[in-house]
Amino acid sequence: METKIFSTNEIKEAAEAINAGKLVAFPTETVYGLGADATNETAVKQVYAAKGRPSDNPLIVHVSSVTMVEQYAAEIPDQARALMAKFWPGSLTIILKIKPGSLSKTVTGGLTTAAFRFPACQPTLDLISTAGVPLVGPSANTSGKPSPTTAQHVYHDLNGKIAGILDNGPTKVGVESTVLDLSTDQPVILRPGAVTKADIEAVIGSIELNHRKVKANEIPKAPGMKYKHYAPNAQVYVVDPATDWQMVSEWVAKQPEQVGIMAKNSTLKTTKFPANAVLFSIGDDIKSATHLLFDGLREFDNQPAIKIILAQGFVATGLGAAYMNRLNKSAGGCHFDFKA
Structure with missing residues (x-):
């Protein structure tokens, strides 16, 4: 299978591939993500296979509206809504408790929470809206390798393993989104990103920054907490x-x-x-x-x-x-x- 490079004028074709259960990498302002229909468990399993990703490493769910989050979240606390109003669309991922059975364990890593993000990249928002489903979107690279910031990086790692790549040129930020856990009493950053601790505290007050290493028998609540990441061969x-x-x-x-x-x-x-x-x-x-x-x-x-x-x-x-x-x-x- 030759991986097709979709231009931003071919979003309808890319969305059709998503709806057919295929994998399409998409751009964001941070890095390129490996997209699959988050409601299609068979498609989501293909994401793990294409990347060589451990199955207990949960996936971020990318949405094109807060309404889309409401379909899956058990509730959206006031703190979350305040942060969404300030930073969405943008590079902040928010972990929330979800309605039982609303997303498969393949997406959540078997947890009762899920991570949601509204990316600041119009072609990808158009892709999600056209497909009519949220997209899982781990970084579109071989698991453990440096994340991709261009379509060519994705092609290098995943050509022949995925249906297509939506090319929107180089990303702007260059590292993945901030991940904030709001499913617990004390908000905590599980992965730092372009939205900083100070940025978040200016909206909702004091939060914590996670420094604990996830143990071998634990399921991480966010990507990047447990397994080797971003490593070149050298x-x-x-x-x-x-x-x-x-x-x-x-x-x-x-x-x-x-x-x-x-x-x-x-x-x-x-x-x-x-x-x-x-x-x-x-x-x-x-x-x-x-x-x-x-x-x-x-x-x-x-x-x-x-x-x-x-x-x-x-x-x-x-x-x-x-x-x-x-x-x-x-x-x-x-x-x-x-x-x-």
């Missing part, structure tokens, strides 16, 4: 913000192979790197770094000679929390200490 090391990059460069010069360097423009301009350093700019600030993080990891994944990637770290506040969450997962928690 070993990634985080270069902490206070690190002297000239010393990093001296270490790189002693290595027998090429080393990938992902760093800010200012770092690349002020550091004299050796010939075996392969450079990738993540821009000038945390916004551009977040946007380009997965691009850089994928760029080096296409260069098998590179076995080590050194990536510049940022302070983990604001958008930096989302960037460092993904980078630390990509690195498996490994930080550069000159003994890498």
